């Protein structure tokens with residue numbers, strides 16, 4: 001079983017040990033959390049959850065496992081957590097890396113986001129399972145454009161390409177313009193069949209809201225304290241073709257403390 005005495009609210013499901021309190025540590029979702037006071041606040045919050053309503057996901061599972069110990073045994077909980085780690089670690093981590101990269105390439109937007117963080121509002125992230133995602137047709141069908149699909153055919157879509165198509169997003173599709181998601185200053189999500197990064201339909205990503213929450217918490221914590229710049233502006237940043245779109249060679253940034261306004 002996982003030790004639940006210190007539940008990290010950034011990765012919610014997983015714990016940190018007493019020994020790591022106050023030091024730099026790598027949480028189980030692969031996020032480096034440094035010695036911010038905000039982390040200690042998070043730990044205190046987590047302890048509060050433990051005492052009170054047990055709102056984090058692992059505590060909920062543990063409560064459920066008391067009700068149904070036969071089904072929700074340690075192995076079952078372990079498998080759920082492992083599943084979340086596999087599905088949620090590289091996806092969220094590489095999305096955050098590309099988000100920071102885009103903020104470095106667009107310093108004015110970085111300042112705007114940091115300002116929003118100050119005003120305690122939402123920031124904007126671009127998810128990133130870029131690779132083709134597919135299904136196998138279980139019956140003959142005709143796609144909306146008239147293309148005939150036979151039973152057993154594989155049908156794939158390419159989220160990376162779809163996220164850049166002027167046909168779907170307009171002529172400025174390739175521009176980093178987070179405001180495109182705002183209507184009257186308020187974030188409006190689009191149909192998951194259009195914004196396919198989390199897939200859509202019955203098998204849409206189960207961790208979507210979780211991923212957004214986690215990435216927002218990490219972005220807020222980082223942008224509250226730091227201004228980021230690329231370590232080497234002249235270096236061409238490109239990607240490695242894997243299941244998720246990792247930055248080739250990692251993202252090297254310089255972080256300077258923001259002075260409180």
Ligand code: HEM
Nearest residue numbers: 084087088091092095127128129197198199205206207211
């Ligand atoms: C930016 C972050 C994320 C992205 C872009 C993403 C994307 C996706 C996509 C495209 C699928 C569908 C795969 C398929 O069936 O073909 C999926 C499934 C899934 N995701 Fe995520 N995901 C993210 C974060 C997370 C997190 C943080 C968790 C859990 C903590 C998670 C849990 C799952 C699970 C359990 C499934 C399987 C759903 C099912 O088959 O019913 N994901 N995700």
